[in-house]
Amino acid sequence: MFDEKEIVKRIVKDDFRAFELLVKQYEKLVFYVVHRLVQGQHNKEDICQDVFIKVYQNIGKFQFQSKLSTWIARIAYLTAVDYTRKSKKDFFLEYPDDIDRYHFTDENPEEELIQKDAAAYINSIIEQMPIQYQTVITLYHLNEFSCAEIQDITGIPEGTVKSYLFRARKLMKEKMQKDINKNGYERNE
Amino acid sequence: MVMKEMSDEELQHLAEQGGAKNENLSFVEKEELMAYQNLFKSLHAEPAEGLPFNFAANVRRKVQQQAAMKGDLKFQFILLFIFTSILAAAFGLLQFISPAATEQLTSISPPLKWSAGLAVLMFWCVNLLTTGVQGLNKFGKQQ
Numbered sequence: 001m002f003d004e005k006e007i008v009k010r011i012v013k014d015d016f017r018a019f020e021l022l023v024k025q026y027e028k029l030v031f032y033v034v035h036r037l038v039q040g041q042h043n044k045e046d047i048c049q050d051v052f053i054k055v056y057q058n059i060g061k062f063q064f065q066s067k068l069s070t071w072i073a074r075i076a077y078l079t080a081v082d083y084t085r086k087s088k089k090d091f092f093l094e095y096p097d098d099i100d101r102y103h104f105t106d107e108n109p110e111e112e113l114i115q116k117d118a119a120a121y122i123n124s125i126i127e128q129m130p131i132q133y134q135t136v137i138t139l140y141h142l143n144e145f146s147c148a149e150i151q152d153i154t155g156i157p158e159g160t161v162k163s164y165l166f167r168a169r170k171l172m173k174e175k176m177q178k179d180i181n182k183n184g185y186e187r188n189e
Numbered sequence: 190m191v192m193k194e195m196s197d198e199e200l201q202h203l204a205e206q207g208g209a210k211n212e213n214l215s216f217v218e219k220e221e222l223m224a225y226q227n228l229f230k231s232l233h234a235e236p237a238e239g240l241p242f243n244f245a246a247n248v249r250r251k252v253q254q255q256a257a258m259k260g261d262l263k264f265q266f267i268l269l270f271i272f273t274s275i276l277a278a279a280f281g282l283l284q285f286i287s288p289a290a291t292e293q294l295t296s297i298s299p300p301l302k303w304s305a306g307l308a309v310l311m312f313w314c315v316n317l318l319t320t321g322v323q324g325l326n327k328f329g330k331q332q
Contacts, residue, residue, distance in 0.1 A: 016253045023245035035236050048240060052248045053255070122231040141232035170197050173224050 004068045012060050023052050026072050029143055033076040036126060036138040037084055047083055051076045066152055073143065074153045077135065084131070125172055133168035136161050194218060200225055261320045269313050 002025050010018035027048065034047050054075050062071055126134055135154055139145045140161075147165070151158045195203070195218050204225035214222065241247075284291040 014256065016249050019252060020245050020249040023248050027240050027244055031240050032236070045240060045244070048244070049248055049251065053252060056252045118231055119234055119237060122228075122234070123236070137232060141229065142235070166198060166201060169201055169225070169228060173197075173221075173228050176228060177224055 005064065008059055008062060008064075008068070011056065019056055022055070026069065027052075029069060029073060030076045032138060032142045033073055034080045036123075036134045036142075037077075037080040037131065039127075043083070043087075047079055048076075051079050054079065067149070070145070070149050070152050073139070073145065073149075077139075077153050081131070122172075125175055129168060129171070132156065132164050133171075136164045137168050137172075140165055195221075197221075204229055258320070262317070265313070265317050265320060268316075272309070272313075 002021070007018050007022050011022065030048050030051050031044065034044050034051070038044050038047055051072070055072055058075075062068070126137060129137075136150055136156070139150045139153060140147070145153065147158050147161045150156065150161045154161075156164070194215065200218065200221050204222055280291070280294075283294070
């Protein structure tokens with residue numbers, strides 16, 4: 001069994017085997033967080049590596065006031081957001097100030113091709129949404145964090161997390177229904 | 190009597206609970222519920238791509254090398270500190286034992302004095318640089 005306290009204690013004493021165990025335990029979690037926020041497989045791997053280096057450098061400061069997974073997810077989230085902000089200077093200008101008014105556009109010629117693969121289609125929809133929606137959707141559904149934990153990770157108030165989650169899911173459902181109807185109509189024609 | 194349709198919030202909540210007790214729902218509500226259930230199923234699906242199988246070992250190696258490089262640099266600075274301390278102590282001792290010899294030493298021509306000091310400093314810098322280059326080469330090979 002993975003004993004968090006024991007592993008952390010060993011890492012603080014420079015036990016690199018213990019650190020490797022920690023990476024193995026949380027690499028999926030970190031990858032899921034980074035996956036949706038960063039484009040390009042090579043970048044994702046580099047960022048995941050940076051995340052774990054930061055984990056190693058700061059693990060001595062971890063006081064077990066939260067779950068280790070929440071703490072690592074927060075480092076992953078902040079690193080990915082920081083990277084995205086640097087790589088796309090106008091990143092936050094791309095989205096409307098009031099993200100509650102966000103809606104999908106129909107102008108996407110590649111969409112029809114992507115729709116053949118369900119997973120790729122869902123990812124393409126998520127990628128079009130504001131980063132706040134992408135984050136809560138990923139942390140809640142893929143990483144299975146609670147809304148309270150998402151607040152700890154992102155700093156977004158729990159009520160807002162719930163509101164983003166509801167709105168993002170509603171938008172996605174509507175988009176999927178619209179696309180299914182559109183495809184059905186085109187096929188019938 | 191017209192039944193009140195379920196809101197999206199209620200439908201999402203129901204879908205999260207697995208859509209139990211949906212026999213009382215209207216046709217439209219059942220359709221909406223199914224759409225949410227399908228969406229949630231897709232959202233839970235793991236991404237197709239992932240990290241390489243040796244990712245953990247690679248990160249461990251990188252962290253280990255960084256720690257070793259940090260240790261090497263620390264050692265270089267400790268070496269410099271020890272060397273200057275010994276030099277200062279020797280000079281102090283000489284001044285205590287024989288002030289005349291100290292005076293003789295300080296009267297050595299400045300170019301010679303500076304050359305000796307510079308040689309020591311250069312030796313240390315080369316050592317430091319070698320440590321850094323070795324560290325970078327290790328990272329290069331690993332990546």
